[in-house]
Amino acid sequence: MRRANLNSWLLAAPLTGVLVVFLVLPILLIVAVSFWSSNEFSFYPDFQFGNYEYLFGSSVAWKVFGLTFMMTAIVWALTLVIGFTIAFFLAFHVRTQKWQMVLFLLTTIPFWTSNIIRMISWIPLLGKNGLVNQTLIGAGIINEPIQWLLYSSFSVCLAFVHLYTLFMVVPIFNTMMRIDKSLIEAARDGGANGFQILTNVIIPLSKPGIMIGSIFVIALVMSDFVTTRFMSGSQLANVGRLISNDIGLLQYPSAAATAVVLLVTVLLMIGAMLRLVDIRKEL
Amino acid sequence: MSKIHYSRRNVLKGGVAAVAASTLPAPMIWAQNIKDVVLRQAGTGVSAFNEVAAKVKEDLGFTLEMTALDSDAVTQRAATQPDSYDIADIEYWICKKVWPTGNLQAMDISKIANYDKIAGTFRDGKLTPDSVIAQGTAPHTVGFVEGPGSTTFAAQDSGWMTLIPTIYNADTLGIRPDLISRPIDSWAELLNPEFKGKASILDISSIGIMDMAMVCEAMGEIQYADKGNMTRDEIDKTIGIFMEAKKNGQFRAFWKSFDESVNLMASGEVVIQSMWSPAITAVRAQGVPCVYQPLKEGYRSWGGGIGLSAGLSGLPLDAAYEYINWYLSGWVGGFLMRQGYYSAVPETSKLFMSEDEWGFWYEGKAAAGDIVSPSGTVIEKAGAVRDGGSFLDRMGKVACWNSVMDENQYMVRKWNEFIAA
Incomplete structure (x- = not known):
């Protein structure tokens, strides 16, 4: 018994070691630096709350956090609806497993190119003289190019949804494939219509997949800074950009404080979600 | 950190010299070592x-x-x-x-x-x-x-x-003459409502603040004691004017890197913006008209x-x-x-330029033949004159230099608010 105990400790040790060195220590360091002071070109150990005071006292920071939450909520809702629909189609409407796999791989093809390329390629499409505006003007639907297609919250949202929907599709598809088909037959035999099967059988059983996808999307959107910068033409800011601006200007302690606040908010959100669904039990 | 690496092979190749060097206590430098x-x-x-x-x-x-x-x-x-x-x-x-x-x-x-x-x-x-x-x-x-x-x-x-x-x-403002079709002669035009949604400014605080100051001064809104060393009050006012303009949708985008400014201008998203000289050349090389407009208030250098x-x-x-x-x-x-x-x-x-190149780029004379960029594309046809004229004309009209102010940290915070607002 004791020996077995020791063995399991030893087996867990390498992973624990890696996590402590590469995850826990860096995070502790960020927390520590967030209390440091800085001047224009250097930062030095200190223990003061100035960075947090500035962050919580700045109306701009509040606005930016607000915008980040709003963007996250919108993107989460859209990717969920789109991702769920695609996964549902693949799992229940495509009959043969071969075609299921072919179509599933098809949805991943855009992800073979880099994130940035997929994002930037929207720009020639959405610009004032882009394909969309030219087509609409050519068809006589509009006279003036639509401005809000690019460098707006619309374009940021569009790029996010395009970039991250797959992170919803994969886990939801995975859990749906494991739903026992006899449950659906039983529901039908019991007189349930298609909609009732969806809400009473499929959605409850897909919850773990939905949760995993949601965690991916929320974490990715909350921590993004590149997409927001490029798709808004630098005009919108999210928390990630606050951090990257600070780093660019050598204000590491202030960046660390913002990062700590962001980390805590994301952890709280994910913690709340995990309370709703016990992923481990359901997997 | 040493940048010179002695591999065993090199030392052997060095032959006699290497042997001599290893027996001598003083460090020796060989001319051929500079290659390494x-x-x-x-x-x-x-x-x-x-x-x-x-x-x-x-x-x-x-x-x-x-x-x-x-x-x-x-x-x-x-x-x-x-x-x-x-x-x-x-x-x-x-x-x-x-x-x-x-x-x-x-x-x-x-x-x-x-x-x-x-x-x-x-x-x-x-x-x-x-x-x-x-x-x-x-x-x-x-x-x-x-x-x-x-x-x-x-x-x-x-x-x-x-x-x-x-x-x-x-440096000065770059414009698209084909899309503006009237003379531009002042920094104040950057915030002219006529160009709503078609203007841009660069998102590098130390440089951007100077462009802003040139604009605010040209508009007659602010008289600076020293643009290169603003007071907190002057910084607040300057950023305030631009925040207002941003809120009103004056700007299409902000740019941070050279290529972004080229794309904004060449695609017609923007018709007037802060710009750097080679970006103008790059836009023109795509066959799109673009002018590095000399302005009466002078240049930001x-x-x-x-x-x-x-x-x-x-x-x-x-x-x-x-x-x-x-x-x-x-x-x-x-x-x-x-x-x-x-x-x-x-x-x-x-000594390394042709007479025509020297005349065009430095003396502000009309080009006698085609002017070619270092990569080989023709950027100016014969007869063209450089925007702003000769070296003395351009560098002689410098109104301010890119700066770091005493209140730099305050300015940077305000700048971040301007970008994030």
């Missing part, structure tokens, strides 16, 4: 051209590795990672920020062959004897220190330079130079001096002038 030297240069993209690195290898024998970063990233690297570069290719305002860290070493002007031919702007601040020195961080104010190890700037030529000037220019890392010593330091002397000897100057920049030693650059 690798100098790592970190700098802003403006002067990081692969052609320069290739020419260094050809002319001097050693290897120059270049890293191009945006201005903020270069400042950050120069200030926090002194071991990551040997040569810092930075602007003078960056020098003002970085020099106090002690990461750069002062350079002995007696080792600089063409020192006497460097343009007056970098030595006593005067382009011609009767020039008025513009506001802001003028290069000569941060160009000298009292001596090696000194972290305070000297008021005049002290024999020890912080940066060896290499490149500079007079900037200068860059080469600084040496404090850690550089021995053979690599000698190589670095050789590189600097080569830099000022003309080939690079000619190369940069063809991009629309100015060389710090114009007279040596002339």
Whole structure:
């Protein structure tokens, strides 16, 4: 018994070691630096709350956090609806497993190119003289190019949804494939219509997949800074950009404080979600 | 950190010399060793051209590795990672920020062959004897220190330079004449409601704030005591005016890197914006009309130079001096002038340019034949005249230099709010 105990400790040790060195220590360091002071070109150990005071006292920071939450909520809702629909189609409407796999791989093809390329390629499409505006003007639907297609919250949202929907599709598809088909037959035999099967059988059983996808999307959107910068033409800011601006200007302690606040908010959100669904039990 | 590597093979090849050296206690330097030297240069993209690195290898024998970063990233690297570069290719305002860290070493002007031919702007601040020195961080104010190890700037030529000037220019607004179709002659036009949703400004605080100041002054909204060193009140007012304009949708986008400004202009998203000279050339090379519009209030100017890392010593330091002397000897100057920049030693650059090129780029004369960019594309047809005219016309109308202010940290916070608002 004791020996077995020791063995399991030893087996867990390498992973624990890696996590402590590469995850826990860096995070502790960020927390520590967030209390440091800085001047224009250097930062030095200190223990003061100035960075947090500035962050919580700045109306701009509040606005930016607000915008980040709003963007996250919108993107989460859209990717969920789109991702769920695609996964549902693949799992229940495509009959043969071969075609299921072919179509599933098809949805991943855009992800073979880099994130940035997929994002930037929207720009020639959405610009004032882009394909969309030219087509609409050519068809006589509009006279003036639509401005809000690019460098707006619309374009940021569009790029996010395009970039991250797959992170919803994969886990939801995975859990749906494991739903026992006899449950659906039983529901039908019991007189349930298609909609009732969806809400009473499929959605409850897909919850773990939905949760995993949601965690991916929320974490990715909350921590993004590149997409927001490029798709808004630098005009919108999210928390990630606050951090990257600070780093660019050598204000590491202030960046660390913002990062700590962001980390805590994301952890709280994910913690709340995990309370709703016990992923481990359901997997 | 040593940049010279002695592999076993090299030592064997060295033969007698190697044996002699290993028995002698004093360090020996071999001329051929310079070929093994690798100098790592970190700098802003403006002067990081692969052609320069290739020419260094050809002319001097050693290897120059270049890293191009945006201005903020270069400042950050120069200030926090002194071991990551040997040569810092930075602007003078960056020098003002970085020099106090002690990461750069002062350079002995007696080792600089063409020192006497460097343009007056970098030595006593005067382009011609009767020039008025513009506001802001003028290069000569941060160009000298009292001596090696000194972290305070000297008021005049002290024999020890912080940066060896290499490149500079007079910046103004770029416009699309085909989409504006009326004359533009003032910085105030950037905020003209006529260009709502079609304007842009660069998102680099130290440079952007100066463009803003030129605009606010031209609009008659603010009279600055010194644009290059604003008070908190002046910063608040300046950023306030631009926040208002942003709220009203004046700007289509902000740009941070050179290529973004080219794309904004060439695609027609923007018709008037802050711009850099080679970006204008790049837009024109795509066949899109674009003018670097001279404005009645004058230019916002900037200068860059080469600084040496404090850690550089021995053979690599000698190589670095050789590189600097080569830099000022003309080939690079000619190369940069063809991009629309100015060389710090114009007279040596002339030797590497055709008479027509010199006339067009430097003297502001009409081109006799086609003007070709270093990459070989025709950028101006015969008869064209450079926007703004000659060197003296352009550099003589400098209203301010890119700056670092006493209230820099406050300004940066305000700038961040402007971008995030």
